[in-house]
Amino acid sequence: xxxxxxxxxxxxxxxxxxxxxxxxxxxxxxxxxxxxxxxxxxxxxxxxxxxxxxxxxxxxxxxxxxxxxxxxxxxxxxxxxxxxxxxxxxxxxxxxxxxxxxxxxxxxxxxxxxxxxxxxxxxxxxxxxxxxxxxxxxxxxxxxxxxxxxxxxxxxxxxxxxxxxxxxxxxxxxxxxxxxxxxxxxxxxxxxxxxxxxxxxxxxxxxxxxxxxxxxxxxxxxxxxxxxxxxxxxxxxxxxxxxxxxxxxxxxxxxxxxxxxxxxxxxxxxxxxxxxxxxxxxxxxxxxxxxxxxxxxxxxxxxxxxxxxxxxxxxxxxxxxxxxxxxxxxxxxxxxxxxxxxxxxxxxxxxxxxxxxxxxxxxxxxxxxxxxxxxxxxxxxxxxxxxxxxxxxxxxxxxxxxxxxxxxxxxxxxxxxxxxxxxxxxxxxxxxxxxxxxxxx
Amino acid sequence: xxxxxxxxxxxxxxxxxxxxxxxxxxxxxxxxxxxxxxxxxxxxxxxxxxxxxxxxxxxxxxxxxxxxxxxxxxxxxxxxxxxxxxxxxxxxxxxxxxxxxxxxxxxxxxxxxxxxxxxxxxxxxxxxxxxxxxxxxxxxxxxxxxxxxxxxxxxxxxxxxxxxxxxxxxxxxxxxxxxxxxxxxxxxxxxxxxxxxxxxxxxxxxxxxxxxxxxxxxxxxxxxxxxxxxxxxxxxxxxxxxxxxxxxxxxxxxxxxxxxxxxxxxxxxxxxxxxxxxxxxxxxxxxxxxxxxxxxxxxxxxxxxxxxxxxxxxxxxxxxxxxxxxxxxxxxxxxxxxxxxxxxxxxxxxxxxx
Numbered sequence: 121x122x123x124x125x126x127x128x129x130x131x132x133x134x135x136x137x138x139x140x141x142x143x144x145x146x147x148x149x150x151x152x153x154x155x156x157x158x159x160x161x162x163x164x165x166x167x168x169x170x171x172x173x174x175x176x177x178x179x180x181x182x183x184x185x186x187x188x189x190x191x192x193x194x195x196x197x198x199x200x201x202x203x204x205x206x207x208x209x210x211x212x213x214x215x216x217x218x219x220x221x222x223x224x225x226x227x228x229x230x231x232x233x234x235x236x237x238x239x240x241x242x243x244x245x246x247x248x249x250x251x252x253x254x255x256x257x258x259x260x261x262x263x264x265x266x267x268x269x270x271x272x273x274x275x276x277x278x279x280x281x282x283x284x285x286x287x288x289x290x291x292x293x294x295x296x297x298x299x300x301x302x303x304x305x306x307x308x309x310x311x312x313x314x315x316x317x318x319x320x321x322x323x324x325x326x327x328x329x330x331x332x333x334x335x336x337x338x339x340x341x342x343x344x345x346x347x348x349x350x351x352x353x354x355x356x357x358x359x360x361x362x363x364x365x366x367x368x369x370x371x372x373x374x375x376x377x378x379x380x381x382x383x384x385x386x387x388x389x390x391x392x393x394x395x396x397x398x399x400x401x402x403x404x405x406x407x408x409x410x411x412x413x414x415x416x417x418x419x420x421x422x423x424x425x426x427x428x429x430x431x432x433x434x435x436x437x438x439x440x441x442x443x444x445x446x447x448x449x450x451x452x453x454x455x456x457x458x459x460x461x462x463x464x465x466x467x468x469x470x471x472x473x474x475x476x477x478x479x480x481x482x483x484x485x486x487x488x489x490x491x492x493x494x495x496x497x498x499x500x501x502x503x504x505x506x507x508x509x510x511x512x513x514x515x516x517x518x519x520x521x522x523x524x525x526x527x528x529x530x531x532x533x534x535x536x537x538x539x540x541x542x543x544x545x546x547x548x549x550x551x552x553x554x555x556x557x558x559x560x561x
Numbered sequence: 562x563x564x565x566x567x568x569x570x571x572x573x574x575x576x577x578x579x580x581x582x583x584x585x586x587x588x589x590x591x592x593x594x595x596x597x598x599x600x601x602x603x604x605x606x607x608x609x610x611x612x613x614x615x616x617x618x619x620x621x622x623x624x625x626x627x628x629x630x631x632x633x634x635x636x637x638x639x640x641x642x643x644x645x646x647x648x649x650x651x652x653x654x655x656x657x658x659x660x661x662x663x664x665x666x667x668x669x670x671x672x673x674x675x676x677x678x679x680x681x682x683x684x685x686x687x688x689x690x691x692x693x694x695x696x697x698x699x700x701x702x703x704x705x706x707x708x709x710x711x712x713x714x715x716x717x718x719x720x721x722x723x724x725x726x727x728x729x730x731x732x733x734x735x736x737x738x739x740x741x742x743x744x745x746x747x748x749x750x751x752x753x754x755x756x757x758x759x760x761x762x763x764x765x766x767x768x769x770x771x772x773x774x775x776x777x778x779x780x781x782x783x784x785x786x787x788x789x790x791x792x793x794x795x796x797x798x799x800x801x802x803x804x805x806x807x808x809x810x811x812x813x814x815x816x817x818x819x820x821x822x823x824x825x826x827x828x829x830x831x832x833x834x835x836x837x838x839x840x841x842x843x844x845x846x847x848x849x850x851x852x853x854x855x856x857x858x859x860x861x862x863x864x865x866x867x868x869x870x871x872x873x874x875x876x877x878x879x880x881x882x883x884x885x886x887x888x889x890x891x892x893x894x895x896x897x898x899x900x901x902x903x904x905x906x907x908x909x910x911x912x913x914x915x
Binding site: 507 | 577578579580581585621690691694707709710758760761797802815817820821822824825827828834835836837838839840841842843
């Protein structure tokens with residue numbers, strides 16, 4: 121069976137993947153980019169129904185322009201589900217219900233990051249969303265006009281998301297950041313070396329004028345009869361309630377390492393291990409952006425460019441980026457430190473708080489296993505934690521934070537897919553560039 | 562558990578995860594299997610002990626008396642249905658012949674035109690890792706010690722040496738290491754690789770453990786790779802779809818070619834399986850012995866006993882094997898003839914091969 125063959129195949133059309141595509145397309149190399157979303161941009165530059173109403177983002181426009189001009193082919197709506205043969209990725213095209221294969225000489229993994237959820241009583245109530253999750257919904261047309269929204273969790277994105285929600289017509293009541301002010305101050309000091317990032321922060325702050333930003337505070341519980349009505353917060357000393365329609369709550373980001381792990385890339389501290397030139401432990405496979413360590417969009421752009429150059433053998437040019445890549449990594453490390461989880465947020469869950477939503481596994485079930493000997497595998501085997509359709513994507517990072525159990529294995533398919541895709545007649549389509557849509561801008 | 566219940570002081574050495582190897586990979590089908598008189602006796606005994614334990618099993622073990630439905634595709638396989646029923650009847654295992662119509666009623670998702678089947682109503686389905694953990698917890702409650710996270714490197718003459726340099730002494734050592742024969746390298750146990758697919762939840766899609774009768778033709782060959790239609794309903798509403806058998810592949814990776822054959826076979830019997838959502842595919846290894854029977858009992862070293870080589874029937878036979886083994890250790894009479902499972906046959910067999 122034939123498959124489409126590409127000089128460079130890139131998984132993920134966020135900032136890292138777009139930068140990689142632009143770099144790798146030089147000199148006429150055939151480059152394809154796979155992304156599960158309907159358009160390029162990744163989580164951070166997700167295009168929305170009302171994008172025109174938003175202020176243009178210069179970095180996004182510049183990068184998108186380069187990507188479009190590069191001639192790389194974007195295959196959107198494709199989920200990579202397996203890597204069953206050397207040098208080939210198997211994908212699933214949900215919209216057309218067909219399996220496809222993409223063969224490559226070099227592979228660049230730019231799979232991004234996802235939000236970390238931490239369980240607290242009521243977090244599964246309708247009306248409670250991930251912070252980034254709610255933003256994505258709004259971009260897809262979910263109407264928040266007039267809705268009272270509380271924002272909570274941790275990480276630099278909380279403020280950005282709050283600002284966007286506000287621009288989309290929501291009434292943001294407050295932002296509760298679990299990190300204490302002292303930690304954030306030292307992070308801000310580090311930022312002084314990076315005026316661009318300060319400006320971004322200032323512009324956010326101005327659109328959030330009047331919204332309380334409470335550091336050192338976190339949710340105790342969300343309440344409501346079938347639908348969120350209020351959230352109780354604490355700063356460790358006192359408690360207060362906020363009546364609201366929606367809670368947007370996320371605890372920073374965790375790298376998407378499922379595909380790299382499936383391909384056998386070595387991991388280190390939960391991230392894909394790369395050298396200074398974005399090479400993973402697997403030959404011909406590079407990794408760029410958040411999977412190598414959450415460090416934000418600037419790091420992703422630089423790493424993506426470096427990976428793209430490496431993939432077409434322009435090592436010297438990639439080396440020129442190394443110092444800046446390392447500097448952005450330092451920023452990521454400072455950010456991780458500033459927003460590290462305090463012990464209290466690891467103790468928010470009650471015995472009957474659900475941790476694994478797919479399999480309804482409660483905190484108490486897992487706590488009972490936490491005897492110092494048990495592992496993620498025991499939790500899976502004995503309690504089904506992480507065994508549902510999401511394969512531990514949601515609960516895995518929470519369980520790791522709560523109990524220190526690391527997800528030990530990734531099994532195909534990475535995403536659920538119809539059984540027919542595994543059969544010998546998977547309606548494979550191998551013909552088409554016609555399937556690729558260039559509709560980026 | 563059997564030894565602890567018999568009042569013995571028990572230590573269990575587990576280098577990784579209890580119930581984490583073949584038990585975690587297998588289907589958990591409790592089935593009376595009639596491919597040899599010895600296997601028939603052991604699996605019937607195993608199923609009987611499961612039935613006796615049933616009331617005591619925690620919910621997590623998910624014991625469900627689903628019954629096995631052996632599916633006959635054509636007239637030839639229908640002849641096997643009758644032969645199989647005669648065998649079961651001879652040892653008091655009840656079964657029921659289904660014709661084409663009755664089969665379609667019992668399992669509406671099977672394709673039309675299948676000849677019929679044999680329903681063995683008392684066969685069951687369990688969740689093996691939880692069962693293994695239950696046996697272990699029962700033993701621990703009776704004073705057994707779990708020594709976890711360290712690999713045994715040698716077991717002989719009443720001493721088990723662990724990788725960390727420590728040693729345990731015991732009057733009797735039971736080796737129950739599945740396909741891992743590193744402690745008993747003179748034993749021939751071949752890993753026989755299998756694939757399984759689990760789906761999302763579709764309650765009521767399948768009611769019985771379904772196995773094609775062609776399975777008997779394919780599953781018990783000693784050499785060639787084979788696939789068979791084998792679908793199991795889980796308590797969660799999920800379906801486990803199997804099965805494949807391969808020798809000579811010791812890699813955990815999914816084998817694309819045999820996976821496709823396995824899925825094709827399943828879709829042949831149950832066309833709408835194509836449209837269900839698969840959430841995971843994995844592989845595991847059955848511990849296959851040359852004579853297709855497990856090894857249960859003493860070895861030339863009077864302190865070393867074996868309980869391994871169960872191939873696809875580990876979960877069915879585990880309570881029976883444990884009972885037979887405790888009978889050996891305590892010099893008790895056994896409920897069934899334990900001679901066919903004696904490791905001594907293998908030692909004799911080995912000299913014959915030489």
